[in-house]
Amino acid sequence: MKKNLRTYLCLTASFIVLSGGVSCCTEETVIEVTDISLDKTSIDIARGSTMTLQATVLPDNATDKTIIWDSKNPEIATVTQEGVVDAIAIGTTTVSAQAGGKIAVCRINVIGKPAETVTVTPQELSILKEETSQLNAEIFPADADQKDIEWSTSDSTVAIVSQDGTVSAISVGKCTIYATCGDASGQCSVTVEGIPAESIAVTPEVAEVLLGGSIRLTASVQPDNADYETIQWTTSDESIATVAQDGTVTGKAIGTVTITATTGDISGSSEITVVQPQAKVGDLYYSDGTWSTEPDPQKQIIGVIFYVGQHENDASDYSESGIGKSRCNGYAMALTNATDQYCYWGPENGEDLGCYPIDENGNIVDNYTNGKECDWSGYKYTQIIKEAAQKNGGPAPDQASTYPAIFYTLDYENTVPSPESSSGWFLPAISQTYTLIENSSLLEKAGASLPTDWYYSSSEDSWALDMVLSINMSTMTVRSNWKESKVNLIRPILAF
Numbered sequence: 025m026k027k028n029l030r031t032y033l034c035l036t037a038s039f040i041v042l043s044g045g046v047s048c049c050t051e052e053t054v055i056e057v058t059d060i061s062l063d064k065t066s067i068d069i070a071r072g073s074t075m076t077l078q079a080t081v082l083p084d085n086a087t088d089k090t091i092i093w094d095s096k097n098p099e100i101a102t103v104t105q106e107g108v109v110d111a112i113a114i115g116t117t118t119v120s121a122q123a124g125g126k127i128a129v130c131r132i133n134v135i136g137k138p139a140e141t142v143t144v145t146p147q148e149l150s151i152l153k154e155e156t157s158q159l160n161a162e163i164f165p166a167d168a169d170q171k172d173i174e175w176s177t178s179d180s181t182v183a184i185v186s187q188d189g190t191v192s193a194i195s196v197g198k199c200t201i202y203a204t205c206g207d208a209s210g211q212c213s214v215t216v217e218g219i220p221a222e223s224i225a226v227t228p229e230v231a232e233v234l235l236g237g238s239i240r241l242t243a244s245v246q247p248d249n250a251d252y253e254t255i256q257w258t259t260s261d262e263s264i265a266t267v268a269q270d271g272t273v274t275g276k277a278i279g280t281v282t283i284t285a286t287t288g289d290i291s292g293s294s295e296i297t298v299v300q301p302q303a304k305v306g307d308l309y310y311s312d313g314t315w316s317t318e319p320d321p322q323k324q325i326i327g328v329i330f331y332v333g334q335h336e337n338d339a340s341d342y343s344e345s346g347i348g349k350s351r352c353n354g355y356a357m358a359l360t361n362a363t364d365q366y367c368y369w370g371p372e373n374g375e376d377l378g379c380y381p382i383d384e385n386g387n388i389v390d391n392y393t394n395g396k397e398c399d400w401s402g403y404k405y406t407q408i409i410k411e412a413a414q415k416n417g418g419p420a421p422d423q424a425s426t427y428p429a430i431f432y433t434l435d436y437e438n439t440v441p442s443p444e445s446s447s448g449w450f451l452p453a454i455s456q457t458y459t460l461i462e463n464s465s466l467l468e469k470a471g472a473s474l475p476t477d478w479y480y481s482s483s484e485d486s487w488a489l490d491m492v493l494s495i496n497m498s499t500m501t502v503r504s505n506w507k508e509s510k511v512n513l514i515r516p517i518l519a520f
Contacts, residue, residue, distance in 0.1 A: 057124025066131040136169025142210035159189040161203035218251025224292035241271040243285035252287040309356040313443030327356035330463040338400035345447040352519035359472035362432040362514040368424040372508035379405040405482035406450035447519040451482035480512040
């Protein structure tokens with residue numbers, strides 16, 4: 025077998041013997057390179073990066089395994105004699121390795137320098153709905169060839185982002201905004217907060233609601249695009265008026281309350297006054313000063329309304345009473361008599377108390393023949409008679425001088441207390457007595473009646489001032505009695 029050998033004289037051994045010379049010469053065998061290969065035949069490498077190629081020379085025992093490295097285009101990539109490739113510029117070239125006349129080549133593709141990291145600022149963002157905010161993204165390294173950033177959102181219903189990094193808040197919530205460059209990305213956590221409520225206007229601001237009736241209030245939150253969870257409705261006094269969570273106010277008792285609508289720490293209010301519905305003749309009058317057409321089983325009936333409004337011939341001033349104003353809203357008769365016994369009206373001493381009507385010219389008006397209409401000032405007369413009784417140590421039930429009729433009238437308060445908002449019980453004037461008897465059938469709705477008999481009024485007889493007027497329940501006849509006679513009953517009334 026032929027050997028690839030080359031013989032050289034490389035060693036001469038000489039032996040010199042002083043007595044004679046002897047010499048010897050031997051040839052060395054040289055093993056040549058048969059192949060060279062690289063661990064990679066093609067590589068992609070980022071600009072600015074390095075990579076080491078590994079070369080293998082065959083046979084392993086080749087005499088000279090020296091490798092010479094070379095780059096076809098050093099402007100794109102260079103290579104050291106250790107096989108280290110350095111990517112210089114974007115492009116394609118080849119790197120070769122030679123040994124013993126053999127050559128191996130690797131294709132070098134220099135690609136752009138990638139972004140390693142992307143930093144988004146700010147990394148956390150709190151923004152109001154419908155507002156915008158600018159995000160910035162910084163690529164590292166600064167000389168990366170990848171420059172294009174793609175912006176995206178994790179939830180476009182909460183916030184969107186344009187390709188210049190502008191975030192637009194859409195609705196309340198949280199999402200993440202991403203900035204991506206190649207394989208690198210950064211992010212910003214976004215919280216979209218609701219637009220805060222600045223004020224609440226409740227309409228109407230002032231209103232009246234009928235007792236037992238309802239009114240619907242509305243609450244307008246400003247600004248119009250404010251975000252809020254719910255509006256909470258409350259009342260300052262549930263005993264006067266209640267409010268449902270839809271803003272419906274219901275009157276429970278006469279009085280005034282403040283209804284408040286609240287969301288968060290913002291509130292608005294409305295002043296609601298609960299008033300009686302317009303009274304009607306025949307309405308039932310209750311112990312709390314209210315009235316209704318049909319019986320309210322939750323309330324105590326103490327009277328029946330027999331006249332609505334203050335009669336034009338009522339000269340009484342109700343300012344100092346529970347009514348609290350000069351004029352009243354009407355009159356109600358009691359369900360029972362003040363006493364079951366006849367009693368004196370007052371002393372028969374000829375004293376003129378002034379319990380009769382006076383016209384605009386100061387003249388006494390005939391209340392005997394015109395008793396139905398001209399004399400409605402029972403509250404005024406009751407105060408006059410009460411003062412007269414106090415001068416005599418009354419009012420008291422037995423002696424005529426202590427005005428027993430007024431005593432029993434006022435004492436009725438202990439049996440059937442009148443509402444604080446009323447005038448209190450008083451002895452009606454002749455026209456009031458006449459009208460209540462005319463309407464006595466109205467008492468049936470309350471389960472009451474007016475016994476057939478004669479009934480006192482608080483009116484003195486304008487023809488004979490030491491006498492008083494009374495009326496017969498069955499005949500509607502007006503008569504004049506001596507003050508000191510026991511011939512009449514008493515049916516109190518009150519104004520409201």
